Amino acid sequence: MLSPFTPEPERLLSDFESLRALRGWEPTFLHSLRLRALRVFADTGFPTPRLESWRFTNVRRIAETEWSTPPAPGAVPEEAVAPWLIEPAHHLLLVDGQAAPDRETVQAPLPEGVTVVSLAEAVERWPSQVSHHLGRHAELDGRGFVALNTALHRDGAVLLIPPGTHLEQPVQLMFLASPGAAGTMCFPRVLVVVGEGARATVVESYVGHDGSYLVCPVTEIVLESGSTLDHYTVQRQAPESSHVAALHVHQSEDSRLRTHTVTLGGGLVRNELTVVLEGAGGEAAADGLYLTAASQHVDTYTTIRHAAPNCTSNQLFKGILDDHSRAVFTGRVVVEPGAQGTNAYQSNRNLLLSDHALAHSNPQLEIRADDVRCTHGSTVGRHDADALFYLRTRGLDREAAESLLTYAFASEVVGRLTLDAVHDLVEASIHERIDRGPRTGGSV
């Protein structure tokens, strides 16, 4: 057991050596990757609001906390996990960032050649495949949290879908913060490689017990040519916890990505999404929904890089903000020279349910090609007064009318959650959150 440490750059190198001792043997590629990342972090440190990309989010509280590393995962009571399991699916449970030892990792039989294992196991069994992708896509430079994850991750998940394979059932990666997580930070690392022409659905779920802890995941996704991935992140951690996540997707030609980010919990949340469309004809659809209350702070930072011709990207992020909560959305669309025939859409809409909630919305377009269709829009506002009045003239009281309009606002994103199990889970969570007054009528 390590003593608590603050990840101050100068102290990290010595801590790193003790962490290495704790982890035991690792292949050389991984060790050098960690060292490189650690040096980057030593140079960069934690981001501060002086950085343009972190202008509205201050992580001083994280930087100044004396975090400890999580204990080895113990047995997990079924009831902690059950409400969040989607069925049917292949499940992989990670407790405080590490594969749970008492669980069969994948329940239903996987198709031939499909790999769904913990990162630790993948490193041991398929080091060359892992080294081919791990750390190759998530940019380290200038990105303290990604560097820290790359240096310090202990475990995570690896999904390898061979070419031409259609994985029928979704894979759910369940990240659970245990009661022992209080005061700890963990760095789950996920690698997903979808082979040529293959199809898969992956759900990352982040849930947890009460307590103040930091979960800092990095997910790298590689979509080979002609592949399709439907990807979900659903986060419902404790209100005192922090969640700083980075998702990187690398797309080859004619690949299709749909990624959905649903934020329901966490006190301080940062979701970074980077998509690089590197092959012609790729399509990326990214949407997200954040429901914030109390003093939650949720920062969404997306970068869609069009690096090849005839690609399409479509972003829709919506926020519903209550109480004193804050939301930040920064959506960068970069169209590189040569990315002719680009279609890029971006929309960010924020609904304020309280006078004290605040949303910042910053679209950023960097277009360096000429044959480009690019549209963006952003709004921050209250419920539409005309719509409220209209509903009330039909007999709905103010609370019921507001709930209905809030739900209607969310439904544009919820409707895009095509995986029924996730759709229903999210819909139920939204109802629970917005139905403060007596409900009028049920569903038809």
Added chain:
Amino acid sequence: MLQITDLHVEVDGTEILKGLDLVVRAGEVHALMGPNGSGKTTLAQVLAGREDYQITRGQALFDGRDLADMDAETRAREGIFLAFQYPVEIAGVSNAYFLKAALNAIRSHRGQAELDAVDFLSLVRDRVRLVGLDESFLERPVNHGFSGGEKKRNEILQLAVLEPRLAILDETDSGLDIDALRVVAECVNALRSPERAFLVITHYQRLLEHIVPDRVHVLKDGRIVRSGTGALALELESHGYSELPAAAAN
């Protein structure tokens, strides 16, 4: 049923209604005509409970109760319905969900049991046919992406489902072709009953060929300047509003 006395209403500090008097009894159909800006829509919105329209003098009684003491939803539950001139689009809520929520809010206010999905659907399907719409209409989001005519029909569908005692139609005929106009009129006529009253606001006499009013009123500059029978509407059609006095007492 509705008794309006010396009603003065301000919108954003400007007086729009300047002493309006009107009595509508159960079973009657009243038509309210008048030039643009005379205050027709303001009256409709005030009666429906719009809060940013200030009543500065006078009153409107519904069954002897002062409307000023009732919020919009209470008026709806007590039986006032306004078919909007510009129905509001609500993306993300199906027409069926919306109608069921509205109907059940009103039913529970009346002490009636809420309808379940099955009973509701059988009722609403019936009414959808009455207004000449396809059943798929119920699954579409409220007024979202509807044509002008579909929006107006949707208002009449709500009227038919919610069965108010006082129905106010604010220029429901504008933007309707002659076939749609006939369907709307037939629907209104089918809903006429000794317990129900209508206040039909319109620019044009042509609607009144299909919905024959008991009384016609002309609103000008915030006051009713003339009242009469259906013949008054014909007179207006041929002479226009310009020859009418500017706010004389009737």
